[in-house]
Amino acid sequence: MxxxxxxxxxxxxxxxxxxxxxxxxxxxxxxxxxxxxxxxxxxxxxxxxxxxxxxxxxxxxxxxxxxxxxxxxxxxxxxxxxxxxxxxxxxxxxDVEFATLVHPSAVVAADATLGPGALVAAGAVVSVAVRVGAHAHVNVGATVSHDVALAPFTHVAPGAHLAGNVHVDEGADVGIGAAVIQGRRLGAWSVVGAGAAVVRDVPPNAVAVGVPARVARVRADGWQLA
Ligand SMILES: CC(C)(COP(=O)(O)OP(=O)(O)OC[C@H]1O[C@@H](n2cnc3c(N)ncnc32)[C@H](O)[C@@H]1OP(=O)(O)O)[C@@H](O)C(=O)NCCC(=O)NCCS
Structure with a gap:
């Protein structure tokens, strides 16, 4: 060997x-x-x-x-x-090679896929058929349930929980301790506030806060590249 x-x-x-x-x-x-x-x-x-x-x-x-x-x-x-x-x-x-990092204490299902530059931090759980896109980061103690798709450049903050079949579009950020119920979509470059409970889709560029989460404001298009 x-x-x-x-x-x-x-x-x-x-x-x-x-x-x-x-x-x-x-x-x-x-x-x-x-x-x-x-x-x-x-x-x-x-x-x-x-x-x-x-x-x-x-x-x-x-x-x-x-x-x-x-x-x-x-x-x-x-x-x-x-x-x-x-x-x-x-x-x-x-043309650099981006390392993908998975903490030894994280649990990643055998059929989950991790893109270049992806991160799964300590104590996080990435369940079956999850797709973690390039440079998407699943932070400490977060859980990502079956069939979730995390697009590139997304972030699931510490202790946040995503139920099955949630779609997180490019650049979206799920705040610390937030929860998203099954099947919902977080639009590109949206932000879910700390502790929010997302029960409806969140539009692109929106900032959603509270329990249940409501859109507090929508940032101007192009924010992400400003
Ligand atoms: C939602 C968030 C992005 C808003 O940030 P912001 O635009 O700077 O907003 P402000 O702090 O100016 O607050 C605006 C209002 O929203 C409220 N608010 C802010 N965050 C909130 C939250 N998570 N839940 C409920 N209300 C919230 C504020 O109390 C304030 O209300 P008011 O106008 O009645 O006083 C931010 O507060 C947040 O929760 N970020 C997540 C951070 C995180 O998870 N970090 C992890 C890093 S690993």
């Missing part, structure tokens, strides 16, 4: 989400050496050469472009869905 060498990895971003990703990678490595963490990348040049915890901030996107082949894998440790989308768009030309 051959054992693959650990893959070099850089984490884009240096905030809380990025540090949680580092912690996840170290938990994975404790089970089986999987990644060699090189450090963080950050668009803020003032941070280049500093450290985040014990890891260096290596540079920005240019660091990746200039790095001799083989390029390290990249994980977008950026909590804001729109920022992940913007950075992914920018890196597209570099």
């Amino acid at each position: 051959t054992t693959a060498a650990p893959r070099e990895l850089v984490i884009y971003g240096g905030g809380g989400h990025a540090r949680e990703a580092v912690d996840l990678v170290r938990a994975l490595n404790a089970v089986r050496p999987t990644f060699t963490l090189l450090g963080h990348l950050d668009d803020d040049a003032a941070r280049h050469g500093t450290t985040v915890g014990d890891l260096p901030v290596l540079g920005g996107a240019a660091w990746l472009a200039e790095r001799p082949a083989p390029a390290p894998a990249v994980f977008l440790g950026l909590g804001a869905n729109a920022v992940r989308r913007r950075v992914a768009d920018r890196l597209h030309a570099l």
